Amino acid sequence: MGAAIPQERVTDSTEQGSTQAIRSLLIVDCGSVFTKVALLGRVDGRFRMLARAQSLTTNMPPITDVLVGVRHALSEIERTTGCTLQRDQHIILPMREDGTGVDGVALVMSAGGPLHLLTTGPGRDHLAALVLRSLGGLFISVEALPVLSARPQPPSMDTAFSQARLRQPHALLVVGQPFGEVRPSVTLEEATTAISDWIARLNDTGLAAGQRTPVVFTGSAREAERLAPPLRDRVAMQVVEGLSPSTLTPLNRAVSALYEPVVLSTLPGFAALRQVASAPPIATITALAGMVRFLAQRFETNVVGVDVGASSTALAGSTAQGEFLPALHPSAGVGPGIGTLLRARGAAGAMQWLAILATEDELREYALMRMLRPTMLPLTTRELEFEYAFAREAIQLALRAPGARLAGMHPMDVVLGTGGVLANVPHPAHAALLLLDALQPRGITALMLDTAQLASMIGSGAALDAVRIGEAAISDAIGTQLATVISPVGEVAQGEPVVRVTLEFASGHQHEEEVHAGAIARLPLPVGEQAILGLYPAPGVDIGLGPGQHAHGSEPVEGGPLGLVVDARGRPLRFPQDREARAMRLLEWRRTLGLEG
Amino acid sequence: MTGKVVDVAPGRWVTIEGAATLVHGVLGLGGPVAGPFARLPRGDSPLVAPIIPGSILIIPGQLRLTVMQRAAAGGAVGIIAGSAQARELEAFARADLSVLLDDLVPSAASLPLTVMLTEGLGSASMNATAQQLLAQRGNDIVLLSGYTEPHRNLRPEVAMPLPLGSPTHPLPLDGVISAGARVYVIAGERAGGHGVVTHVFARRQFIANGLLVPCAMLRFDDGTTAMEPLHTLQRIG
Incomplete structure (x- = not known):
C-alpha cells in the first residue's frame, strides 16, 4: 500500500505554476483523527466546492499509510459525484479532456502533531515575548530545554531530561544574548553544554542515532561562531538574524521551514502523498489564517476563525488593517487532546458549562474515554453536553496559550466557526452559544458557521490559484450566518434594562424590545430578511461605540436562523455558585435560543 | 509460549x-x-x-x-x-x-x-x-x-x-465496514451486541442526540435489526 508513485501524470512537471488557471482542485486535510478531502471545480462559471468526504486518518497501526485514508475519502467522492479521480490507485494529474482527474492537489496537515521545539540560550528568558510573537501562528509547541549549571549533574536533571525526551522534541532553538547590559540566566557556554548533553542522551536512547538534530540560532554572527564549533558534526545549525521587534520574520521562516522535513516526513506514507501535492503542505492553523486574512482584507473588517479540533485548537484573527492575531493550543482538543484540557483546567472547568447535573468523576471518565477512543463521537445528549463543555474550555485555553494575541481583539466583527465540532451541531444555537461563551465578544458581531468545513482547508489552495480559491472561499467557506449578535457591556444590576433594540423592516413593520442584564434575547429576523437596527443602551453601557452611545444603522442587518441575538449577560460571564442555580440559568439561555434544554 | x-x-x-x-x-x-x-x-x-x-x-x-x-x-x-x-x-x-x-x-x-x-x-x-x-x-x-x-x-x-499448526483466521486489516461485515458494537445502547451489516447508508443519518453521522443497518444475532453509527462498530469478520 502506497509503495507505488501515486499519481498518473501526462507531463513531467511536479508542481503546478502558481499563475496557471486551474479547472479543478483536490484539498486533502490529514487531521489527527479524520482525513477530509474536498473537490473544487467550476459550477456555472464560478469555482465552487463540488463534494467533500472524510475517512479515518491511517497513520498508526493497524494501517500505517496516510494514503490509505486519503484513498478511502477519494473513493467516497468518486461515488457521490461520479467523477473519476484515481486510476489504479493513482490520482490522475492534471485533469484530462474527458473530465477525469484534477489539476492540482493541496495539502493541509495536522496529523503528526506540532513541531516540538526546545529553547535555550542567553536570551531565552529576556526575549521570550519576541520569540513567542515571532513563532505565533505556527503549528509548534515550545518548551524550555533543561539548563545544566552543575557537574556532576544532580539526579533531578535526569528526570528533567526524561520528561523532555518523552515529548519527543524535533528541534532546538538557541536565543542569543539580548541587547544591552542584561545579565542572562544562561550563558552561551552553558547553552552549548546543555545542547551537547541533550544530544548525547538522545544518542544513548538511539532516538537520534545517525541524525543531526536541527538547531536554529537567532543572534549575532559573533555568538554563532562561538556556539558552532563544539556542536559541529552533531547538529544541523541554521543561523538567523537576532530578534528585535522589527526582525521577527527570519526566525519564523526558519522554524516554519522545519515542519515538513522534521515532522511531516516521519508520517508513514507522507512521501508518496507529497509527490502528488502541487504546493508545499501547510498546517491547519496556517490555512485558517490564510482564509481569515483574505476575508478581513476583502470585506475590510475584523475577522476571527475558530476551529476546535480533536488534538489541537486553532483560532486566527485578522484586523481590517491586516494585523494577524493568532491563538493556538497545539495539544488541546476534544479528542486525543482532551487530556491537556483535563490537566490545564480540570474537569471542574468544563463543569461550569453544563446545564445538567453531573459529577466531576463522570466528566473525567468521559474525557479519558475520548482519549482512549479518539474516533468515537458523542452518542447521547448527555455526552454532547460534555463535548461542547470541553470545546468551550479548549477555545479559552487557546486564547490564553503562550504567544496568543487574539484575546484582546475588539471588536470581533465576524466570527467564523469551522471544523467538525462546530459544523456538525444538531442545532445552530449550539454553535452560537459555544462561540459566545468561549469568546465573549463585545459590541456587534456576525456569527458565521462554515458547515462545509472548508475554512481551515481552503487556504492551502491559494498558492495554486488565489483568484479561484477566493471565489470558492466566499461561496462555500463562509457558510451560514447564524445571527447578528449585540453584546452590550457595562455595570448594570441583574434584571435592570441594558439596551432597547428596535428593528425596522422593509415592510414598514417595527419591532422593539428592551433587554435586561443577565439575559439573552432573540429578536425575530429570519433568514433572508433584513432590518434597520437601532440600539439605545442604558447610561454607561457600551455597545461598541463608547459608553451610553446609541446607534441607528444606515445599512440593514441580515437575518439568520437565530434572528438577532442580544447577549446582555455581561463580560466576563458570571455564573451562580450553586450548581442547580447555574444549570437553571444555562437552561434559560438555551431555551431563549430555541434549544429544548 | x-x-x-x-x-x-x-x-x-x-x-x-x-x-x-x-x-x-x-x-x-x-x-x-x-x-x-x-x-x-x-x-x-x-x-x-x-x-x-x-x-x-x-x-x-x-x-x-x-x-x-x-x-x-x-x-x-x-x-x-x-x-x-x-x-x-x-x-x-x-x-x-x-x-x-x-x-x-x-x-x-x-x-x-x-x-x-x-x-x-x-x-x-x-x-x-x-x-x-x-x-x-x-x-x-x-x-x-x-x-x-x-x-x-x-x-x-x-x-x-494456539497449539502449533492450528488453523488461523486473520481479520481484515483495514477494518472497513461494508455490507456483509460481521461487527461488534462497542458503545451505545446496543454495546456488546454482535451482528452483520446489511447495508451502509450512503448519506449520514440522525442519531438520538441530533448529530448527523455515518451509519449502518445491522442484523443482530438475536434477529433484531437496528441502525448504528459506524464509529461504534468494530469489524470482527
Whole structure:
C-alpha cells in the first residue's frame, strides 16, 4: 500500500505554476483523527466546492499509510459525484479532456502533531515575548530545554531530561544574548553544554542515532561562531538574524521551514502523498489564517476563525488593517487532546458549562474515554453536553496559550466557526452559544458557521490559484450566518434594562424590545430578511461605540436562523455558585435560543 | 509460549513466532506478565476468594480498588476485567490517567500487577465474546500486557498461544465496514451486541442526540435489526 508513485501524470512537471488557471482542485486535510478531502471545480462559471468526504486518518497501526485514508475519502467522492479521480490507485494529474482527474492537489496537515521545539540560550528568558510573537501562528509547541549549571549533574536533571525526551522534541532553538547590559540566566557556554548533553542522551536512547538534530540560532554572527564549533558534526545549525521587534520574520521562516522535513516526513506514507501535492503542505492553523486574512482584507473588517479540533485548537484573527492575531493550543482538543484540557483546567472547568447535573468523576471518565477512543463521537445528549463543555474550555485555553494575541481583539466583527465540532451541531444555537461563551465578544458581531468545513482547508489552495480559491472561499467557506449578535457591556444590576433594540423592516413593520442584564434575547429576523437596527443602551453601557452611545444603522442587518441575538449577560460571564442555580440559568439561555434544554 | 524461535539476542530477548488468539482491551496499566488464568469459583466474592500467586485473575464485571490491592498482596501478576472507575484505577496506579495516556511520564511499570480492562472506564461488564474466549483457555499460560498509548493506537492485550499448526483466521486489516461485515458494537445502547451489516447508508443519518453521522443497518444475532453509527462498530469478520 502506497509503495507505488501515486499519481498518473501526462507531463513531467511536479508542481503546478502558481499563475496557471486551474479547472479543478483536490484539498486533502490529514487531521489527527479524520482525513477530509474536498473537490473544487467550476459550477456555472464560478469555482465552487463540488463534494467533500472524510475517512479515518491511517497513520498508526493497524494501517500505517496516510494514503490509505486519503484513498478511502477519494473513493467516497468518486461515488457521490461520479467523477473519476484515481486510476489504479493513482490520482490522475492534471485533469484530462474527458473530465477525469484534477489539476492540482493541496495539502493541509495536522496529523503528526506540532513541531516540538526546545529553547535555550542567553536570551531565552529576556526575549521570550519576541520569540513567542515571532513563532505565533505556527503549528509548534515550545518548551524550555533543561539548563545544566552543575557537574556532576544532580539526579533531578535526569528526570528533567526524561520528561523532555518523552515529548519527543524535533528541534532546538538557541536565543542569543539580548541587547544591552542584561545579565542572562544562561550563558552561551552553558547553552552549548546543555545542547551537547541533550544530544548525547538522545544518542544513548538511539532516538537520534545517525541524525543531526536541527538547531536554529537567532543572534549575532559573533555568538554563532562561538556556539558552532563544539556542536559541529552533531547538529544541523541554521543561523538567523537576532530578534528585535522589527526582525521577527527570519526566525519564523526558519522554524516554519522545519515542519515538513522534521515532522511531516516521519508520517508513514507522507512521501508518496507529497509527490502528488502541487504546493508545499501547510498546517491547519496556517490555512485558517490564510482564509481569515483574505476575508478581513476583502470585506475590510475584523475577522476571527475558530476551529476546535480533536488534538489541537486553532483560532486566527485578522484586523481590517491586516494585523494577524493568532491563538493556538497545539495539544488541546476534544479528542486525543482532551487530556491537556483535563490537566490545564480540570474537569471542574468544563463543569461550569453544563446545564445538567453531573459529577466531576463522570466528566473525567468521559474525557479519558475520548482519549482512549479518539474516533468515537458523542452518542447521547448527555455526552454532547460534555463535548461542547470541553470545546468551550479548549477555545479559552487557546486564547490564553503562550504567544496568543487574539484575546484582546475588539471588536470581533465576524466570527467564523469551522471544523467538525462546530459544523456538525444538531442545532445552530449550539454553535452560537459555544462561540459566545468561549469568546465573549463585545459590541456587534456576525456569527458565521462554515458547515462545509472548508475554512481551515481552503487556504492551502491559494498558492495554486488565489483568484479561484477566493471565489470558492466566499461561496462555500463562509457558510451560514447564524445571527447578528449585540453584546452590550457595562455595570448594570441583574434584571435592570441594558439596551432597547428596535428593528425596522422593509415592510414598514417595527419591532422593539428592551433587554435586561443577565439575559439573552432573540429578536425575530429570519433568514433572508433584513432590518434597520437601532440600539439605545442604558447610561454607561457600551455597545461598541463608547459608553451610553446609541446607534441607528444606515445599512440593514441580515437575518439568520437565530434572528438577532442580544447577549446582555455581561463580560466576563458570571455564573451562580450553586450548581442547580447555574444549570437553571444555562437552561434559560438555551431555551431563549430555541434549544429544548 | 508455543511457537518457533526465530531470533535470539543473547541476554536480552528471543523472538517466538507462532499463532495466538489476541484479545485487545481498551485500557491497561503495567508491563508484560505471563501466567495462568485464575477464575473465581462461582458465587465467590473477589474480596474473600483465595488468590493464586503468579496467576492472572479474570473479573468479568467492574474491578474495584480493594480487589486490585488484594490481588497484588496475594501475588497475582495480572487482572483482566470488564471496567473500573477512573478514580480507583488512579488510586491503584498512583498516577493521573491523562498523564499516563499522553505518555508524559514513563508508564507505570513499577505497578505490582498488570491490569487490562476490556470495556474501559465505567461500570460495564466484559463483553460476551471476550468472556467466552478467555473461558476457553482453561489454565493455559498466557501473556498479558497493559501498555496503552492511544496516540499510537497501542492497546493492552492478552495473547493466548494456539497449539502449533492450528488453523488461523486473520481479520481484515483495514477494518472497513461494508455490507456483509460481521461487527461488534462497542458503545451505545446496543454495546456488546454482535451482528452483520446489511447495508451502509450512503448519506449520514440522525442519531438520538441530533448529530448527523455515518451509519449502518445491522442484523443482530438475536434477529433484531437496528441502525448504528459506524464509529461504534468494530469489524470482527
